[in-house]
Amino acid sequence: MQGLAASSKLSLTVVVVAVFLLGLAGAAHGRRKLVSSANDEPCKKMTLYYHDILYDGGNNTANATSAAATEPTALSNSTYFGMLVVFDDPMTKRKALPVGNELPTARAQGFYFYDKKGSLNSWFAFSLVFNSTAYKGTLNLMGADLMGERTRDISVVGGTGDFFMARGIATLRTDAMEGLYYFRLQMDIKLYECYV
Ligand SMILES: *[C@@H]1O[C@H](CO)[C@@H](O)[C@H](O)[C@H]1NC(C)=O
Numbered sequence: 491m492q493g494l495a496a497s498s499k500l501s502l503t504v505v506v507v508a509v510f511l512l513g514l515a516g517a518a519h520g521r522r523k524l525v526s527s528a529n530d531e532p533c534k535k536m537t538l539y540y541h542d543i544l545y546d547g548g549n550n551t552a553n554a555t556s557a558a559a560t561e562p563t564a565l566s567n568s569t570y571f572g573m574l575v576v577f578d579d580p581m582t583k584r585k586a587l588p589v590g591n592e593l594p595t596a597r598a599q600g601f602y603f604y605d606k607k608g609s610l611n612s613w614f615a616f617s618l619v620f621n622s623t624a625y626k627g628t629l630n631l632m633g634a635d636l637m638g639e640r641t642r643d644i645s646v647v648g649g650t651g652d653f654f655m656a657r658g659i660a661t662l663r664t665d666a667m668e669g670l671y672y673f674r675l676q677m678d679i680k681l682y683e684c685y686v
């Protein structure tokens with residue numbers, strides 16, 4: 491009995507010391523790095539919808555959240571080659587746009603431009619800015635949006651705040667196109683490096 495008590499005391503001491511040391515290691519680095527190598531096992535995953543409401547040059551100034559900042563070039567006007575669009579778009583968990591005072595889950599702030607002569611193709615660089623009770627911080631995304639493909643991957647190159655140093659992939663899929671001035675993308679954001 492006494493032997494048992496002594497050994498459980500010893501193991502308790504070991505556990506306490508180990509926890510203390512882990513605590514120190516944690517404190518030294520602040521966060522723990524999680525790296526996932528399996529495609530289907532990201533360390534964090536979320537699906538958000540990106541709503542691009544383009545300024546139509548006329549009546550939708552109250553509603554629009556993006557605007558062409560340059561004209562297409564004469565090189566290939568039909569594919570908008572060289573046109574750059576700056577956006578501050580709402581990102582939502584569901585497909586619907588926020589109504590009334592409802593806040594979006596995040597804002598997508600950045601730009602895309604059209605970069606192909608023969609067909610429509612674009613390139614994106616933007617931050618997802620989170621400022622809610624759920625998340626505060628940014629995720630930074632960039633890459634080619636190969637518009638001919640049903641789904642295309644762009645890189646999550648970094649993050650800040652709750653997404654400190656995050657890296658991963660965002661899979662984009664065009665979910666809706668309404669006329670020339672609205673489209674919606676589904677973004678499946680999968681992080682493979684998380685610091686928690
Ligand atoms: C703006 O509204 C006017 C009047 O309803 C309409 O004639 C015009 O075509 C609209 N402009 C655009 C760019 O939608």
Ligand SMILES: *[C@@H]1O[C@H](CO)[C@@H](O)[C@H](O)[C@H]1NC(C)=O
Pocket residue numbers: 543553668671672
């Ligand atoms: C804003 O634009 C979106 C996309 O075209 C449309 O669905 C929505 O009804 C518009 N909202 C208002 C208030 O005009």
Ligand SMILES: *[C@@H]1O[C@H](CO)[C@@H](O)[C@H](O)[C@H]1NC(C)=O
Pocket residue numbers: 562563564567
């Ligand atoms: C490109 O097309 C637009 C709309 O059709 C037109 O207004 C513009 O003048 C054209 N630009 C060039 C450089 O051809």
Ligand SMILES: *[C@@H]1O[C@H](CO)[C@@H](O)[C@H](O)[C@H]1NC(C)=O
Pocket residue numbers: 621
């Ligand atoms: C974030 O939200 C807080 C509280 O609603 C607000 O005071 C602050 O201005 C917001 N920051 C940004 C960058 O939007």
